[in-house]
Amino acid sequence: MSWKRGAYPEFTLEDAVAVLFMLQNPTGRKAVSEALDLGEGSVRTLLRKLLWQGLIRSTQRGHSLNGRGMELLEGISRHFSEVRRVGEIEGHPAFALTVREPGKFKSIELRDEAIRFFAKGAMILVVRNGEPIFPEDGRPLSETMPELAEKVKGAFRLEDGDLVVVTWAEKEADAMKSAYHVALSLKEEVLPEEIKSLVR
Structure with a gap:
């Protein structure tokens, strides 16, 4: 069976951490995709997972961390900063x-x-x-x-x-x-x- 590697949404832990820092302010999917050089499908999957985890909210202005997401990010920020x-x-x-x-x-x-x-x-x-x-x-x-x-x-x-x-x-x-x-x-x-x- 042949399949195209690009057809599968792929992102790393580094992408996930970068997105958390980016979503301190409302950010659109396209902006995330461009900043991280990730396919739109991968970004969609990552954002959907963050939504399921109850860490982000989505509005017309874009996606951003909610209260729980901000708490999580504050915990991470005690160990290392945003780039x-x-x-x-x-x-x-x-x-x-x-x-x-x-x-x-x-x-x-x-x-x-x-x-x-x-x-x-x-x-x-x-x-x-x-x-x-x-x-x-x-x-x-x-x-x-x-x-x-x-x-x-x-x-x-x-x-x-x-x-x-x-x-x-x-x-x-x-x-x-x-x-x-x-x-x-x-x-x-x-x-x-x-x-x-x-x-x-």
Whole structure:
């Protein structure tokens, strides 16, 4: 039996988490599809599952989180932030997020995770005295990339001990999702069951 892979709605845990952050404000299906580079069928399925879970409301203005959805997102946000655009690196769109209390990690493994998830490259930084630094040698990001350091500091309320993940890729969607992928590789166990069940 032959079948087309594209005929099946497919999305990842990273897509589901990205959608939750997007739906803090009413967002149309087309906007979700374009931002995440997902087929409309996949977006429809994902939104329908969120509706069944009782996490979103749908109006003519689009879909948005309801009270329960917002509570769920607040719980996730205690562990990692929403991605933010922080300019370009090597001519590619770059995004960043922060991870609270990351625990033990190896920078090179986290960079590999990002690249496995379609990033062109990634930087893993730790916040010390309010500055993002390279954990391997304690070098501040501001020494080598002052503009990026300022953008990161402007985009987030950095706290000492936070991890800052910066990823870049040819497509914005891949840069965003690879950053979420790194956060999830550190924090998947704290994700609520409702979210994990979306991709089963």
